[in-house]
Amino acid sequence: MVAEHKKQPWAFYGRRSELALMRRVLERRRWFFLQLSGRRRIGKTALIQQALNASGIDKTLPDYVPASARLTW
Numbered sequence: 001m002v003a004e005h006k007k008q009p010w011a012f013y014g015r016r017s018e019l020a021l022m023r024r025v026l027e028r029r030r031w032f033f034l035q036l037s038g039r040r041r042i043g044k045t046a047l048i049q050q051a052l053n054a055s056g057i058d059k060t061l062p063d064y065v066p067a068s069a070r071l072t073w
Contacts, residue, residue, distance in 0.1 A: 012050045015043070022051035037067070 025032060036044050052060065 012046060015047055018047060019051055019054075022047070023054055026051060026055040026057055 022034070025034060036048065038044055052058075
């Protein structure tokens with residue numbers, strides 16, 4: 001008899017200080033702009049999703065600005 005293996009989703013780990021900071025900002029329940037930058041494929045989107053899920057926020061307006069963009073603020 002072959003044992004069934006259930007696929008388990010990847011667990012989120014690490015980035016405790018970044019996650020805590022994002023959760024504090026999200027708990028304010030006010031409009032804000034948060035810039036998150038970093039190398040490709042290091043978990044930026046997963047970090048955002050984890051913070052939003054933990055805060056119970058389901059309405060967001062994501063935006064993406066490529067690193068090559070020349071922003072003048």
